[in-house]
Structures are given as C-alpha cells and as structure tokens.
Amino acid sequence: MSKKPAGRKNPNPLAGLQKADRNRNLAIQIGVAAVIIGLIAAIGIGIALKKKEKDDPGPTPSIPAAAAANGVTGSLTDNGSIRIGKPDAKATVRVVADLQCPACQGFEAQYKDLLEKNVADGKIAVEYNIISFLDKASGTEYSTRAANASYCVAEADPSKYQAWLGAMFAAQPPEGTGGLSNDQIIAISKQAGYGDEVASCINDKKYSKYVKRMTEKAFEEGVQSTPTVFVNGQQVNPAQLEQAIAGAAG
Numbered sequence: 001m002s003k004k005p006a007g008r009k010n011p012n013p014l015a016g017l018q019k020a021d022r023n024r025n026l027a028i029q030i031g032v033a034a035v036i037i038g039l040i041a042a043i044g045i046g047i048a049l050k051k052k053e054k055d056d057p058g059p060t061p062s063i064p065a066a067a068a069a070n071g072v073t074g075s076l077t078d079n080g081s082i083r084i085g086k087p088d089a090k091a092t093v094r095v096v097a098d099l100q101c102p103a104c105q106g107f108e109a110q111y112k113d114l115l116e117k118n119v120a121d122g123k124i125a126v127e128y129n130i131i132s133f134l135d136k137a138s139g140t141e142y143s144t145r146a147a148n149a150s151y152c153v154a155e156a157d158p159s160k161y162q163a164w165l166g167a168m169f170a171a172q173p174p175e176g177t178g179g180l181s182n183d184q185i186i187a188i189s190k191q192a193g194y195g196d197e198v199a200s201c202i203n204d205k206k207y208s209k210y211v212k213r214m215t216e217k218a219f220e221e222g223v224q225s226t227p228t229v230f231v232n233g234q235q236v237n238p239a240q241l242e243q244a245i246a247g248a249a250g
Contacts, residue, residue: 058209074158085125142179
C-alpha cells in the first residue's frame with residue numbers, strides 16, 4: 001500500500017512583507033534618531049556660539065598716553081574710565097555719566113569749566129566713566145553708540161576729549177527721540193577737531209560690547225544713578241564738587 005507523499009508546508013505569504021516592514025520601520029527609526037541627534041547637536045552648538053558671543057568682551061580701547069601741549073595725558077582705567085590729566089595730578093575726580101542723561105547734561109554745563117581749569121592747572125585728573133543704561137530712552141541704542149564714540153575719539157586724541165564731551169552734551173537730544181545719528185556724532189567730532197579717522201570706529205560700533213561690560217561693572221560696584229561723582233574714591237554730592245576738589249587738591 002503506497003503512502004501519500006508528504007506535502008510541503010505552504011510558506012506564509014505575509015512573512016516577506018512583515019520582514020520588509022520591520023526593516024523599513026527600523027530604518028525609519030534609525031533615521032529619526034539620527035535627525036534628533038543632529039538637531040540636538042545643532043542646538044547645542046548654537047547655544048555655545050551664542051554664549052561665546054555674549055561672553056565676548058570685544059576689543060578694549062587703547063588710549064594713548066602722549067602728552068598734549070599743556071602736559072595733559074590720557075589713559076584708560078580698569079573700570080573703563082577715560083582718564084584726562086597730568087601724571088602728577090594731586091586728586092582724581094571720577095564722573096559716571098550717560099550721554100543721554102539730562103541730569104548729566106546739567107552737571108556738564110555747570111562744572112565743565114571747573115573741571116577743565118583744574119585739569120590744566122594740574123590739580124586734578126578727571127576719569128570720565130561714560131556708561132550706557134538709557135538705550136531704551138531712544139530706541140536706537142543711542143547711549144551705547146554715544147559711549148562707543150567716546151572711546152573712539154579718546155583713542156584718536158585724548159587732548160580734544162573734554163571739548164568733544166562738552167559738544168556732545170550741548171547737542172544732547174531729548175529722551176524718547178531717536179538720539180543723534182552716527183553721522184551727527186561724526187560731525188560733532190569733526191567740530192571738536194577730530195578727522196575722518198574716527199568715522200569707521202563710530203559706524204562700526206567697535207567698542208559697544210566693551211561699553212556694555214563696563215556699564216554692568218559700574219552698577220556692580222554700586223553706582224545707582226547718573227551722574228555719580230567720586231573724589232579720590234569717595235562719592236560726593238555733585239553740588240559740593242568744588243569744595244571737595246579744593247579739599248583734596250589743596
């Protein structure tokens with residue numbers, strides 16, 4: 001008696017498709033994971049670059065020490081002040097100001113001649129600590145642009161700096177306006193005796209990061225408003241500046 005030959009088991013027609021689906025899903029998952037890893041890496045790099053840019057202090061101004069005809073020299077202090085005076089000045093006056101600040105404009109108008117005379121006489125050196133915290137009052141970062149220009153002109157020639165500062169305060173725009181344009185600042189600089197060499201520094205905002213860093217430093221040191229005035233490191237009432245200078249300089 002013959003036996004019926006054993007039939008072969010029919011293969012599952014879906015097995016190949018299921019395997020292909022698994023392979024496809026695995027490939028998709030690997031691709032998605034790679035994209036996510038790439039995005040995370042890109043975000044991390046972006047955050048690192050932004051932090052690096054934020055932490056970058058930018059270039060530091062270089063104020064020449066060459067003496068003017070009257071022996072007055074310029075230099076840069078650790079707190080970002082532009083020091084104008086003779087090397088053997090008997091006392092130091094530090095003025096923390098914002099070129100957009102109306103009270104600072106009033107201080108300059110009242111004490112400009114006093115400061116300049118005492119500097120020329122060798123009694124004091126003045127450290128002009130120009131900061132920027134009133135950018136929102138203009139909408140064009142005028143305080144920062146003006147403080148940047150302050151470094152630009154002092155770097156070009158500190159002997160003309162006090163004249164430039166007086167002209168800038170005299171032309172101070174009202175708060176809430178757009179502030180002086182860069183072209184206007186350059187024009188004022190030329191009127192104070194500077195040439196075209198300061199234009200690119202002003203337009204490029206070369207020292208804007210340094211301005212912001214020194215502004216933060218001033219407030220970290222305890223400055224709460226402008227103008228803030230120190231004589232030999234001691235804060236004084238601006239209204240008593242003349243007496244404070246007489247006492248410190250003899």
